[in-house]
Amino acid sequence: MYRLVVSEYAHSNLDNIVSYIALQLASPIAAANFLDEVEKCYGYLKAIRLCMNGKEI
Numbered sequence: 001m002y003r004l005v006v007s008e009y010a011h012s013n014l015d016n017i018v019s020y021i022a023l024q025l026a027s028p029i030a031a032a033n034f035l036d037e038v039e040k041c042y043g044y045l046k047a048i049r050l051c052m053n054g055k056e057i
Helices: 008-024 028-047
Strands: none
Touching: 008 028
């Protein structure tokens, strides 16, 4: 499994997006669902083999 590094900038943007959905759009459930999907995507990225060593073909 790979280690996923998420920058502070990305965390800040994600927080702003979730806050906007929850507060401005008055949909905290949608915000929570969105955040759950982002976390799932992070999990998928950690599991993908991004590069392959030539010996492993």
